[in-house]
Amino acid sequence: MNRHIDFLLLGGGPASVTAADTLRTEGAGGTITIIAAEAELPYSRPSLSKQFLQGKQARSHLTIFSQAHFDRQHISLLPGVRAVAVDPDARIVHTDHAGSFSYGELLIATGSQPRRLGIPGDTLSGVHYLRTLRNAESLKATAANARRAVIVGGSYIGMELAATLVQLDIAVTLITREDMLLDRLRAPTVSAFFLKYFQERGVEILLGDTISAFSGKKKVEGVTTGSGRKLACDMVAVGIGVVPEIDFLDGSGIEVEDGIVVDPYLQTNKPHIFAAGDIASYHDRIFGGRWRLDHWDNAVKQGRQAAKNMLGMKQAYDECSYFFSDVFDLTFEFLGSTKGADKWIERGSLPGKSYALLYLRKNVLQAIFTMGRPPQETKTAESLIRHQVNLGAHKQHLADPDYPLESIPAQTVLILQGGGALGAFECGVVKALEERSIYPDVVAGVSIGAINAALVAGNPRHASAAMESFWNELSLDTPNMPNDDLRRTISSTCALFFGVPQFFRPRWLWSAPEANNPLAAWTSYYDPTPVKDLLLKYVDFPKLKTSPVRLLVTAVNVETAELETFDSYRNEITPDHILASGSLPPGFPWTTVNGKHYWDGGIVSNSPLDQVIEHCGATGKRVYVVDLFPSHRPLPQNMTEVMTRRDEIVYSEKIRKDVRTRNLIRDFRQLAEEVVNAVDPLTAGQIRQRPHYIQLMGDLAPMKITRIVLMEETGSIQGKDYDFSRKTIEGRKRKGYETTIRALK
Numbered sequence: 001m002n003r004h005i006d007f008l009l010l011g012g013g014p015a016s017v018t019a020a021d022t023l024r025t026e027g028a029g030g031t032i033t034i035i036a037a038e039a040e041l042p043y044s045r046p047s048l049s050k051q052f053l054q055g056k057q058a059r060s061h062l063t064i065f066s067q068a069h070f071d072r073q074h075i076s077l078l079p080g081v082r083a084v085a086v087d088p089d090a091r092i093v094h095t096d097h098a099g100s101f102s103y104g105e106l107l108i109a110t111g112s113q114p115r116r117l118g119i120p121g122d123t124l125s126g127v128h129y130l131r132t133l134r135n136a137e138s139l140k141a142t143a144a145n146a147r148r149a150v151i152v153g154g155s156y157i158g159m160e161l162a163a164t165l166v167q168l169d170i171a172v173t174l175i176t177r178e179d180m181l182l183d184r185l186r187a188p189t190v191s192a193f194f195l196k197y198f199q200e201r202g203v204e205i206l207l208g209d210t211i212s213a214f215s216g217k218k219k220v221e222g223v224t225t226g227s228g229r230k231l232a233c234d235m236v237a238v239g240i241g242v243v244p245e246i247d248f249l250d251g252s253g254i255e256v257e258d259g260i261v262v263d264p265y266l267q268t269n270k271p272h273i274f275a276a277g278d279i280a281s282y283h284d285r286i287f288g289g290r291w292r293l294d295h296w297d298n299a300v301k302q303g304r305q306a307a308k309n310m311l312g313m314k315q316a317y318d319e320c321s322y323f324f325s326d327v328f329d330l331t332f333e334f335l336g337s338t339k340g341a342d343k344w345i346e347r348g349s350l351p352g353k354s355y356a357l358l359y360l361r362k363n364v365l366q367a368i369f370t371m372g373r374p375p376q377e378t379k380t381a382e383s384l385i386r387h388q389v390n391l392g393a394h395k396q397h398l399a400d401p402d403y404p405l406e407s408i409p410a411q412t413v414l415i416l417q418g419g420g421a422l423g424a425f426e427c428g429v430v431k432a433l434e435e436r437s438i439y440p441d442v443v444a445g446v447s448i449g450a451i452n453a454a455l456v457a458g459n460p461r462h463a464s465a466a467m468e469s470f471w472n473e474l475s476l477d478t479p480n481m482p483n484d485d486l487r488r489t490i491s492s493t494c495a496l497f498f499g500v501p502q503f504f505r506p507r508w509l510w511s512a513p514e515a516n517n518p519l520a521a522w523t524s525y526y527d528p529t530p531v532k533d534l535l536l537k538y539v540d541f542p543k544l545k546t547s548p549v550r551l552l553v554t555a556v557n558v559e560t561a562e563l564e565t566f567d568s569y570r571n572e573i574t575p576d577h578i579l580a581s582g583s584l585p586p587g588f589p590w591t592t593v594n595g596k597h598y599w600d601g602g603i604v605s606n607s608p609l610d611q612v613i614e615h616c617g618a619t620g621k622r623v624y625v626v627d628l629f630p631s632h633r634p635l636p637q638n639m640t641e642v643m644t645r646r647d648e649i650v651y652s653e654k655i656r657k658d659v660r661t662r663n664l665i666r667d668f669r670q671l672a673e674e675v676v677n678a679v680d681p682l683t684a685g686q687i688r689q690r691p692h693y694i695q696l697m698g699d700l701a702p703m704k705i706t707r708i709v710l711m712e713e714t715g716s717i718q719g720k721d722y723d724f725s726r727k728t729i730e731g732r733k734r735k736g737y738e739t740t741i742r743a744l745k
Contacts, residue, residue, distance in 0.1 A: 002092060002102045005033045007310060010083045010093065011109035012036025013045070014296055015277030017064050018303035019107050019310075024073045026311055030104070032075045035095060037110070039080040040133055041067060046296050048136040049160040050326050053143065054167065062133065083110070086252045088270035105272050105310040108249075108260060109303060112242035112278040112294050117152070121214025127236045130157065139237060146170050146234035150223050152211050154181045156325045157239035159194070162203050163327040165237075173204040173231055175211060175223075185369055186338045187357055193350045194327075201328060242294050244279040257281055259292040264316035264570070266306040274310055276302035285318040285569065286386060287337045287366070297322045297691045316570040320386045324691055329682050331689035333378060336367030336385040348373065348401040356381075356401075363392040372685065375694040376406055382694075383410040383620055387441060409704070410620035414440040414456065415609050418447020418582065418602040419628035420721030421495075424729040425710045426452045426626050427471050428736025431464035433624065436744060440624075442550045442616055444608040446601040449626070450553040450581035451535065457551035457568060458539030466538050471733065473502050473534060475726040491725035500724050504528045504588070524589035528582070532575040541575065544568040552615060554601030554608045555580040558590050563604040565611045609705075621703040626736075628710045669697055708743045710735065 007023055009016040012034060020032050036042065043062035051057035070077050078098055085094040086106070094100045114129035116122060128139045143149070143165060151162045154176025166172045180191035181198075198205060210226035214236065222232045244259045255261040255269045259281035266274050266282065277299035281292045298321060305317045324333040330353065341359035348355040356377065359367040365388075368381040384391070387410050397403040414433070416426050426449065433439070439461050445453030452467060459466040478494065481487035499505040504526040544551055551568035555577075566577045580591035580598035590597040601608065607625060636642040672693075676684045687693055710732070 002100045004031075004102045004104075006030030006104040007032045007107070008093060008101055008103035008105070009034045009107045009109065011107075011111055011277070012038050012040075012042045012077075012079065013109060013111045013277060013299060014042075014064065015109035015111075015299040015303035015306070016107060017042045018300045019109065019276065019307040020070075020075045021065070021073065022304045022307035023310065024075065026308060026313075028307075028311055032073075033101070034075065034077045035081050035083055035093070035098070035101075036077065036079050037082045038132060038134075041065070041077070041079070043133055044296070045131075048133065049130055049157055050164055052136055053140050053161075053164050055140075059133070059137075082248070084248050086249055086254065086273075088253060088273055091272065103272070106274065107303075107306055107310065108246075108254075108268075108273065108275045108279065109277045109299070109306075110245040110248075110279060111299075112244050114238065115241040115243050117211060117238060117240070119211060119213055121216065121220065124214050124216050124220040125218055126216070126220035126234065127214060127238065129238050130161065131242070139235075142235045143168055143170060148233045149173070149235045149237065150175065150211075150231055150233045151237050151239070152176075153239035153241075154178055154205075154207075155184070155239065155241075156182075156323065158237075159198070159327050160325060161237045161239060162198065163201075166202050167328070170235075171204075172202070173206065173233075174198070175206045175209050175225060177208065177210045177226075179208050181205070181207075184338070185334065185357075186341070186359075187344065187369060189346070190350070190357060190369060197328070197330070242278065244292065246279055257290075261290075264318075265309045265314060266302060266317055267309065274306045276306040282317060284321070284337075285316065286320060286388065287339060289339075291321065293321055295321075295323050297324070314570060316567075318386070318569065320382050322382075322691055324689065326686055329685075330371060331686045332369065332371040333689060333691070333694075334367065334369050335378070335382050336365070338367050341366050345395075345398045347399060354401070358398055360391065360395075363390050363395060364388050365391055370689075372689070373401075375688060375697050377404070378689075378694050380405040380408070380410065380620055383617060384408065387411045387616075389441075406620060408620065409622035411441040411616065411622070412438060413609075413612055413616075413621050413623040414443045414453075415607055415612070415623065415625040416443065416445035416449030416452050416456075417606050417626055417628045418445075418449050418584070418600060419606075420448055421724045421729065422628040422710060422721050422732065423448035423452055424471050424732035425628060425736035425739075427464070427467040428733040428738070429624075429626050429708055429740045430456060430467055431733075432737045432740035432744070434461070434464050438624075438744075440549055442552065442612055444552040444554075444612045445581070446554050446606055446608055447582040447584060450578050450601075451531065453551055453553060454535060454539050454544075454573075454578050457544055457547050457549040458541070460547055460549045468733075470534065470538050471729055474500060474724055475729045476500060476724045478725040478727075480727070487725070488720065488723045488728060491728065492720065492722040495722045495724050499526060501530065502534050503531045503724070505530060524586055526587050528579055528588050532579055535575045535578060539575075541573055544573050550616070552608060552611055553577060553581040554605070554611055555583070555591075555593075555598035556601055556604050558597040558599050563601060563611075564598070565608070565615060567615055570615075613703075618703045623703060623705045624708060625705060626708050626710075672697065706743055708736075708740050710739065 009020055016034055020034055023032055042064045047057050081098045082096045083093050084096050092100050092102050114131050148171045149165050151158050151174040162172050162174045181194045182191055211223050212226050213224045214220050215222040220236055224230050246256055259279045260275040262268055262275050262280050262282050266276055268275055278294040281290050284291050301319045308315050320335055322335050338359055340361045343360040345358040354372040356373050357369040365384045370378050389410055394408050443453040443456045455467050456463040478491045506526055553566050554563055556563050576591055576593050580593050581601050583591045584600035590599050676687050
């Protein structure tokens with residue numbers, strides 16, 4: 001009989017454990033079970049080749065979470081159990097000795113196993129492949145009595161093992177088939193530095209050679225290289241890469257290609273099945289192409305993202321790939337991809353152990369190798385890589401180690417508010433920005449701002465022309481009046497009663513109340529279908545996914561009251577998503593998207609900067625916020641002005657400032673720095689280069705905000721957001737242009 005599990009996770013590594021914890025943190029109900037092949041509690045692997053092997057870290061300190069933590073979170077852990085088959089159609093997982101499990105959602109995160117040499121003598125005692133805690137304990141026991149070791153492989157794991165063993169007073173020879181250490185870095189200067197550093201500390205290194213055979217009776221006693229050299233040894237450690245642990249998926253129909261093929265949401269070709277960590281072959285949104293990364297940091301991030309998508313959040317994985325390593329007293333990181341790099345820029349000094357190597361492609365930062373540099377610099381570089389920032393204007397300064405990368409805006413963001421006919425002001429804003437070569441990387445909008453934002457994202461670098469034409473089509477030709485207030489009053493009244501042909505039409509003129517459709521059953525007064533058709537004329541919606549301008553629009557779920565964000569890099573944006581953001585009741589009906597019903601996002605927040613920060617981070621942003629409703633006004637003098645001022649206050653720009661949270665973050669950072677300062681300098685330096693430290697302590701690049709505020713004409717009347725007269729629209733375009741010029745000065 002099958003046991004049913006709501007969230008079944010295969011694998012006991014960081015991806016699976018992080019996913020389980022995230023599921024509970026994000027409010028998942030139901031049962032969560034982790035099936036782990038190893039008998040131990042889930043543990044941290046990075047230190048197996050370093051501190052643990054040296055005897056500096058106890059086994060108990062490797063554990064990620066205690067059993068008590070799993071119990072508190074109501075997460076079941078089945079150690080020492082292997083999945084042997086998956087049946088996606090029946091939604092069942094079969095195990096080796098714990099029976100079968102049906103599931104609601106399945107995450108496959110079974111990790112990888114070491115790639116084996118497959119040469120004579122490969123099974124001799126003393127030949128080690130390091131992946132698990134048991135592997136490390138066996139290696140540690142052998143090293144305790146060894147005098148001479150051979151390390152096979154010149155990448156991260158091989159170099160870590162060589163550095164560790166030589167510090168245990170074992171004579172070490174490292175053999176690598178490549179012509180340089182860390183050859184994937186494509187950095188001869190860095191490789192030469194590490195070669196010399198290792199040699200000076202007693203490691204013999206053979207470049208461009210291989211192992212053809214091991215010798216010995218029961219225990220390894222020597223190796224023969226491809227070049228014919230014979231080396232005596234007591235032990236061998238092999239680190240030549242890994243292969244994904246996916247054999248049990250044969251016949252399942254789950255697509256595999258050097259790992260499990262997943263979409264941007266880490267979902268496989270089978271519904272309700274996700275994959276994360278070493279086994280996930282995912283499409284890199286930053287560089288293109290398909291990757292499979294076997295690194296701890298990647299597994300943690302993918303596990304977290306997969307869990308959110310198992311809950312239906314539909315968030316694409318778009319993190320920057322990240323590696324770090326410790327050898328001797330050096331800690332270094334590598335972020336990004338060297339693919340296509342055409343220029344290398346060095347910062348600082350390798351001998352001084354404060355160094356960074358920037359990889360550029362057509363002036364865009366592709367990757368960085370960094371050692372001993374400030375965490376703010378590394379964090380900023382990650383953001384610059386992730387957002388593909390062109391550094392041409394800063395190129396001449398990049399070699400200066402004192403030039404702060406944090407001063408380079410990682411992204412330009414444009415925030416567009418809702419406000420009906422006031423949105424014409426935003427047309428002038430975009431024109432002024434483009435004339436000064438200010439182009440957004442991210443545009444976020446709500447209501448009419450969502451419509452304008454779609455025009456910006458759909459017409460990158462040429463948005464002002466499209467917006468000009470779009471607003472011309474919206475404008476109404478109304479009679480001139482000697483009194484401008486009277487003219488605007490008549491224009492607004494006409495729009496309210498007769499509608500705006502290219503925007504919305506009144507229901508009473510095309511769908512009068514009937515017996516089966518009484519007025520009391522109406523949920524809105526206008527039909528906004530015309531603006532959908534107009535949007536399709538100016539925006540190629542399928543191309544938004546590949547636009548250089550990322551589009552974010554917000555809407556509020558009518559049934560849950562939650563503000564939701566539609567993201568062109570994560571969702572298939574349609575005109576309905578834009579319309580949902582502007583479905584302001586009672587004028588407009590809710591818009592249904594994928595079975596959910598939405599109203600205007602401005603009901604909750606008319607300035608979606610918080611959503612930009614949530615989706616794109618805050619580091620190094622240059623933000624332009626358009627505010628259609630001024631914060632400061634004299635006291636109203638009559639009921640019309642009272643109603644107008646009420647709307648201005650409701651919809652004015654409000655950036656939530658959680659002072660308590662910011663103080664907690666500041667205090668946490670201060671405490672973390674005090675703890676780091678209390679340990680020895682070598683350990684402190686290594687901690688400061690850890691990914692977690694950089695992520696938490698390096699997010700210091702400022703976010704610069706420029707506000708562009710529409711100060712309406714004196715004597716403004718209620719209903720100004722319905723004044724679509726051509727004269728008013730043209731006036732607001734000019735005002736948007738002129739106000740932006742002043743704000744930029």
